[in-house]
Amino acid sequence: MMQEEALSSLSSPALLVDLDKVKRNAHRMMERCDKLGVKLRPHMKTHKTLECADIMTGGSRRCIVVSTLAEASFYADNGFDDILYAYCLPFDKVERCAALSERLELFQVLLDHPQALEQLRKRPLSDGRQWHVWMKLDCSNGRAGVLYSNPEALKLAKAIAETDGVELNGVYVHCGNSYNCRGVEEIQAVAKETTSLTLQFMEKLKALGITCKSSIGSTPSCSHPVEDMAQLSEVHPGNYTFYGAVTLLSDVQQSVIGSCSLDDVAVRVLTRVIGHCPHRNQLLIDCGWAGLSLDGAGKLPTGYAMIEGHPNLKLSAMTQEHGKVEPISGLLDYSKYPLGTMMTLIPYHSCATAVMHSEYYVFSDGRLQGKWKPTRGW
Numbered sequence: 001m002m003q004e005e006a007l008s009s010l011s012s013p014a015l016l017v018d019l020d021k022v023k024r025n026a027h028r029m030m031e032r033c034d035k036l037g038v039k040l041r042p043h044m045k046t047h048k049t050l051e052c053a054d055i056m057t058g059g060s061r062r063c064i065v066v067s068t069l070a071e072a073s074f075y076a077d078n079g080f081d082d083i084l085y086a087y088c089l090p091f092d093k094v095e096r097c098a099a100l101s102e103r104l105e106l107f108q109v110l111l112d113h114p115q116a117l118e119q120l121r122k123r124p125l126s127d128g129r130q131w132h133v134w135m136k137l138d139c140s141n142g143r144a145g146v147l148y149s150n151p152e153a154l155k156l157a158k159a160i161a162e163t164d165g166v167e168l169n170g171v172y173v174h175c176g177n178s179y180n181c182r183g184v185e186e187i188q189a190v191a192k193e194t195t196s197l198t199l200q201f202m203e204k205l206k207a208l209g210i211t212c213k214s215s216i217g218s219t220p221s222c223s224h225p226v227e228d229m230a231q232l233s234e235v236h237p238g239n240y241t242f243y244g245a246v247t248l249l250s251d252v253q254q255s256v257i258g259s260c261s262l263d264d265v266a267v268r269v270l271t272r273v274i275g276h277c278p279h280r281n282q283l284l285i286d287c288g289w290a291g292l293s294l295d296g297a298g299k300l301p302t303g304y305a306m307i308e309g310h311p312n313l314k315l316s317a318m319t320q321e322h323g324k325v326e327p328i329s330g331l332l333d334y335s336k337y338p339l340g341t342m343m344t345l346i347p348y349h350s351c352a353t354a355v356m357h358s359e360y361y362v363f364s365d366g367r368l369q370g371k372w373k374p375t376r377g378w
């Protein structure tokens with residue numbers, strides 16, 4: 001619980017981070033991976049801050065995943081290394097990737113198409129350095145990657161391994177389809193299927209004389225890992241620190257799908273009542289989609305978020321800076337919500353909400369400790 005006095009000093013909407021929950025979530029994931037015997041390469045995309053990166057890496061500043069080059073540069077500038085840019089190589093960014101590869105001990109890129117490999121071949125690195133490449137494989141997960149069953153997948157892996165100036169570091173699979181699950185059993189079925197298809201692919205590579213690492217992930221699958229995941233080299237979850245705000249800071253979405261409990265969700269959005277609309281049985285709050293994002297539309301019975309301590313209220317609609325709140329049933333008692341009343345929203349998806357804010361207010365033991373400044377851009 002954040003102290004009311006500390007909250008009242010903040011201008012809304014504001015992103016609030018519960019540091020104690022972030023740390024708890026991070027430690028649980030580290031322990032889980034240690035127990036399983038698999039290396040944790042945490043993803044930075046949820047928070048994009050130095051402070052949280054230090055918590056997730058235990059201060060090592062090594063072995064991270066990023067989703068933008070802005071993140072990669074930000075972390076590189078601050079002494080991080082062994083960075084995997086896990087986004088299929090955008091051709092407009094090859095030069096920036098080359099600069100990072102020439103500057104860091106280990107900067108790794110991702111690709112899923114021979115044309116991307118050709119881009120790397122055409123831009124040899126200085127000082128005899130190698131491009132470090134992960135191949136993105138789609139194990140029926142439904143986004144980027146060469147489909148595991150497509151013969152082109154093995155062909156591409158072989159081509160990466162055989163191209164001068166390029167090294168095949170690993171095979172990267174992201175089971176984002178675990179977000180469609182409801183409950184631990186369904187999450188584990190996706191984790192098992194993805195792990196098994198990945199390991200089968202690694203066996204086929206081995207038969208061709210190619211050995212490299214393997215990594216799968218997502219917060220839901222790594223929050224409830226299956227035993228077979230121990231045979232992978234790495235896992236790469238990120239949301240767990242906020243859980244919704246970290247998969248060790250869990251969010252409402254995570255809690256809905258069963259990867260964490262609501263108590264693990266480590267982020268809130270502070271908002272205030274700014275209008276009474278009795279003709280519509282609604283309140284207006286000062287948080288619209290610019291403070292929360294539209295992610296999760298229609299997926300919660302309470303609308304776009306949960307309003308902490310008000311289970312009968314629903315955030316039913318938003319425009320850029322306004323939110324419309326109405327009761328799930330009955331008429332609003334406006335005397336309970338004078339203008340200026342503070343509310344805290346538990347966001348549906350912490351990654352989508354955090355990225356709407358240029359600073360985060362960090363609380364520990366209910367008290368405001370300071371601010372974190374995330375990096376932004378591409």
Ligand SMILES: Cc1ncc(COP(=O)(O)O)c(C=O)c1O
Binds near residue numbers: 217218219238240247
């Ligand atoms: C490529 C990739 N790797 C890892 C992750 C981390 O997964 P999660 O957000 O479930 O922790 C994401 C999340 O979107 C991703 O896109």
